[in-house]
Amino acid sequence: MKLKLLSLVCLFSVLVSFSQDDSKYLDKVKDLDITIETLYGVISGEKGEERNWELFNYLFKPNAKLIPSGKDQTGTYRVRYMSPQDYIDTSGKWLVDNGFYEQEIHRATQTFGNITQVFSTYEAFRSKSDTEPFMRGINSIQLLNDGKRWWIVNIYWTQESKENPIPKEYLPD
Numbered sequence: 001m002k003l004k005l006l007s008l009v010c011l012f013s014v015l016v017s018f019s020q021d022d023s024k025y026l027d028k029v030k031d032l033d034i035t036i037e038t039l040y041g042v043i044s045g046e047k048g049e050e051r052n053w054e055l056f057n058y059l060f061k062p063n064a065k066l067i068p069s070g071k072d073q074t075g076t077y078r079v080r081y082m083s084p085q086d087y088i089d090t091s092g093k094w095l096v097d098n099g100f101y102e103q104e105i106h107r108a109t110q111t112f113g114n115i116t117q118v119f120s121t122y123e124a125f126r127s128k129s130d131t132e133p134f135m136r137g138i139n140s141i142q143l144l145n146d147g148k149r150w151w152i153v154n155i156y157w158t159q160e161s162k163e164n165p166i167p168k169e170y171l172p173d
Contacts, residue, residue, distance in 0.1 A: 024058075025055055025058045026149060028055065028058070028059075029058070029059065029149040029150045029151070030149060030150075031150065032109070032116060032118075032143065032145075032150055035059065035143065035150040035152070036104065036107070036118065036120060036141065037104075038055065038059060039059055039141070039152065039155075040102050040103060040104055040122070042055050042056045042059070043056065043095060043100065043102060044100060044101040044102055044103070044128075045095065045096070045099070045100065045101070046099050046127055046128065047096070047097065047098060047099035047126070047127070048096060048097075048099075049096065049099075050096060051092065051095060051096065053088050053092065056084060056088065057084050057085070057088075059084075059151070059152050060084045060151065060152045060153075061144060061151040061152065061153050063083075064083070064084060064151075064152055064153055064154060064155075065081050065082065065083065065154045065155075065156075066081075066082045066083070066084065066086070066087045066154075066155050067079050067080065067081055067082070067154060067155065067156040067157070068080055068082075068157055068158070069156065069157065069158045070158060070159060071161075079156075098126060099126045099127050100124065100125075100126065101124065101125040101126070101127065101128050101130075102122050102123070102124045102125075103122060103123055103124075103125075104120050104121065104122055105121050105122065105123050105136075105171070105172050106120075106121040106170055106171055106172050107119070107120050107121070108169070108170060114144060114145045114146070114147070115142070115143070115144055115145075116142070116143045116144075116145070116150075117140070117141070117142055117143075118139075118140070118141040118142075118143065119138055119139075119140055119170060120138065120139040120140075120141055121136070121137075121138050121166060121170045121171060122136065122137055122138070122139060123135070123136050124136070124137075135159055135160070136159070136160040136166060137157055137158055137159040137160050137166070138157060138158060138160075138166060138170060139155055139156075139157040140154075140155070140156040140157065141154070141155050142154045142155075142156075
């Protein structure tokens, strides 16, 4: 009986800690606009400024993917599949060492039921004070609203190039 009671107390403690942790960032995923704003904000920062990787991970559904695409050395378009942790491991240090600000300049959104697809055009800067971006592209962001919050399911992106300019319909007027 004591073992059963101890197990229940432990289970209750775990559940309470999960619910407390869940509410820590709940305001960052309560609507679509705030979720996208949080995504851009959490990866952006000045050189030497640490990112909030706990918040970054909180944005994503388990098994979510980040999928950059671009040409390889032979000119063939390729994709790479990363988990949020893979992204942190491969890009986190670079973001801090170099400074990186990514800002959304245009958005096209499609929603059906609880799923949403966002084509989010971005510009990237090394510092908030920069006036010219060093890179532009489009993030294709798939999201799920589970009735309580928004989750990022995937982010699939490519950078703009001379051969692949961003179409007018995905740029600000």
